Amino acid sequence: MKRKMAGGSALLRGIIGTALFIGLWQVGTSLDSWTGVSLPIVAQLPPPSSVLDAFLPLIRSHGFWSSAYLSFVRVFWGFMAAMVIGIPFGLLMAVNRTAKAICFPVFEILRPIPPLAWVPAAIIFWPAPELSITFVTFLGAFFTVVINTVGGAEQIDRRFLLAAQSMGADKRTIFRRVLLPATLPSIATGAVVGMGITWQVVVAAEMISGGGQGATTGGGGGLGFLIWNSYLGGAIPKVVVGMIVLGVLGYASSTIVRIMSTKLMPWNRAI
Amino acid sequence: MITEHTESPEPYGAPVSRAGAGSKIELQTVTKIFGDGPMAKLVVEECSFTLEPGQVTVMVGPSGCGKSCIAFLIAGYERPTKGKIVLDGKAVGGPSWDRLVVFQESALLPWLTTYENIMFGPKARGFNKKEAQDRATGLLERVGLRDFRDKYPPQLSGGMQRRAELARALINDPKVMILDEPFRGLDHMTRGLMQEYCGTLFEEASRTTLFITTDIDEAIFLADRLLIMSSLPTRVHDVIEVDLPRPRVRQEVLLDPHANQIKERALGILHEEALKAFAGGSKASADFIDAYMKRREGPEA
C-alpha cells in the first residue's frame, strides 16, 4: 500500500516538475516581448509554442519518420552486433588467460578512442555509407559491453567456483551454470549503458557523415542529420523537436533493454 | 553398517550412517606461505594433527585467516607449501566431493532455488536423476526447508541459508565435512538453534567432521576433540578431549561443571593467543591474506 502511494506521488511530482520546466522555458523565451528585458542565452531559444507548431507538420511528414526509422535501424544493428560479438569476446578473455594476455592490451588501447574519431576511417574502409555509420555505432556499445562482461566475470565470488568444483563440476559445467549466471547482471548493465551510448553516437555520426543513405534520396538521413540540416537551414524549432524525439527514443530503448534483462534474471525479481 | 569407500565409481545410494567407520585425515607438518618475495606471508607453520574417523574435531583459535587457510588446504583449494595432507592413506589432491566445505558466508548460488542448489552436485556428477530427486526431497524435509524449495537464497533467512548449505553438502555424502565458522553473523538465537541442529546431525551421521569457530561454548558443545590453535603463524597449541556424554543438550552443557573445566583450560590459552593476535597482527597483513584467498584464479587443475 505504501509503495503504491509513493509511486503515485512520484508520478505527480514528475508531472509537476516537467510542467514547471516547460513553463519556465516559455517565460524565459517570451520575456523580452513582454517586458523588454531579454535574458542572455535563454532568449535565443525557440519558445515551446513554436516548437509545438513545428512538431505537428513534422510528425505528419514522411521524411521525418523515415529519418527516425533510419536512426533506429542503425542503432539496432550496431547494438546487436556489439552484444553478439562483445559478450562472447568478453567471456573468452575472462576464462582464458592466454586470450586475455593477447587481446586485452590491444582492446584497452583502442577503447579510449572516441567512436566519432572512427568516422573518417569507417567511411574509407566500409563499402557502403550505411555500414560506416552502423560500424561506428557498434563501436560505441562494443567497448562498454566487453568491459562490463569481463569485469563482471572476474569479480565473481571465488567461493561459488570453489563450491562448484568441490561438488564435482567440470569446467564446462562451471562455465554454463556458475560463471554465466553470475556475470549476467554485469552484462545487463553493459547492455543498458551501451544502448544509451549507441544513440549518442549515431546522432553525431549522422551529422558528421552527411546522413548516409537517404540524405541524398530525400529519405531523411537519420535524426542526427535532420537536426544538423535544420540548423543549417535556420529551422531551429525543428532542431528542438528532433532533440526531444531522440530523448524519447533513447529512453524507450534503454527501458526495453532493462526490462528484457530483468526477465532473464528471475532470481533478482524474487527479492 | 559399515560401507566401503572407493574413489570411483561411487555407490551413490550408500547409507549415510557409518558408525565406527569413517575417513581419517592427517596433516603432516604442513606449512603454507602466501605470496612470494618480500610480501610473502607465513600463515601456517609446521602444523600437524589428525581428524579421527567418525569424530567431530573442532578448531578454535583467534581470528585471522590461519584456520580458514587450513580448511582450504584440506579441501584442496590451496596446496601446502611444505608437508602433506593425507586422506585414508592417500595424498589429497584438488577440490573433490569427498571433502566438502560449508563456508563462512553463504555460498549458495543466488540464481538457483534451494532445490536446484541442493541438486547441483548430483547433477554435475551425472547421477541417477530420480534417486537424486528423492534424496533432495528427503534432505529438504530433514533440514526443515520443504516449504522453501522454490525460493531463492536472498529470500531465506540466515539460518535457513545455512541449513540449505548443509543439505547441499550432505547430498553428496562426503567423506569429510568441513564447516568454517558457519554460524558467523547469525543472531544469537538462530546461532543457538543451529548449534543444536548441527549437534543432532553430527550425532546421527558419525561422519568425520572439522568444525571451525571462535566461540568456545559452541566448540565444547559440538566437539569430540578440541584443537586449540595459536595466533599466526598457525599451529596446534593444544588438543583437548571433550568426553561429555552424547546426546548433548545445549543448556545443560553450558552449565555442566566438567564442560566448564574444559572451558577454563581452553580460555586461558585462547586469551593469550588472542592478545598476541590483537596486538601483533596489523590490518595490512590480515587484508593481504584475505585478498590472497579471495583471488580469482582457482587451484591449478
Place this chain on the structure above:
Amino acid sequence: MNSLEHEAVAPAKQLRGGISIRNVSKVYGSGRSSFMAVDSCSIEIAPGELHVIVGPSGCGKTTLLNAIAGFHSISSGEIYLDGELLCGPGKPQAAPGADRVVVFQNGALFPWKTILDNLTYGPVIQGLMTKKDAQNLARERMATAGLSGFEDSYPGELSSGMARRVEIARALLNDPKVLLLDEPFRGMDNLTKSIMHESLLQIYDRNEVTVFFITHDIEEAAFLGSRVSVMTTRPGRIKETIDVDIPRPRDYRVLTSDKFLGLMGRIVDAVADEAQKAFEAGERELA
C-alpha cells in the same frame, strides 16, 4: 608492560550521570499502521553504573538509547538526568548534548585524519579548547585506553577492534556524564570481543562515567554489567532487572566461575521465551 593490566585501585567516583527512566513508551506511526516499540519502561540507573539492556533483536532497546541521546522523541513518560528533565510531557525529544555521547556500531572515524586528529577534531571545532590542549588531553585518553603509540596511525591501518577502542576514547574525551553504546561489538568474533570487553572495563574503571550498553549477547551482558535489564520482544517492556554482584576488576576468568554460571542461568531463563517469540516472529515474516 601489557597495556591491559589493571591499576591497583580505581579512583573514587563522582556522583553524576544518574538516569531515571519512568514509564517511557514510544509509538511509531499512527492509526492502523502504528505499533508500539517501547511500552512503559522504567529503569533507575545510579551515577557511575554500567547498565546493560539485553533482549532479542528488534525489541526496542535502541529506541530507549536514542531517546536518552536525544535522537528520537518519546510518546509518553519522562527521562531525567541527574534530576533534570531530558524529555517528558511538553518536551517529547531531548536535546542531543555532549554530556551524553553515543558510540555507534559502524565506525565513525574520518579515514583521512590520523587517530590523534580524529580525537581532537570535535573539541577544537567546537572551540572548546586550543589544539595543543586537545592534543594533550587526547594523548592522555589514549594512554588510558591502551592506545599509546597509535597517535599518528590512520583508521584504515587499525583492525576493527583497535578502531572501536579509539572511538570509545574519543567519546570519553570531554568527560561526558553518560556513555551510550549500541551493540558496539556486534559482528566481532568471540575472542576479539572478549579483549574488547576487557578494554571497555578497564576504561570504565578508570573514568567516572555512567555507561548505558545495549546487546543481545547474554554472556556479554553479564560480564560487563553492574546491573542487567532484560527487555521483552516488541513491544519492549522491562521484564526483570538483575544485579551482577561480581566484584571489579573482572577478567576472562570470571566467565568460568560458579557465580557467573548461576547468573547466566538466571538471565538465560528470563530471556529464553522472549528470544523464541522474536525468532518465530522473524521466521514467519519470511515465510
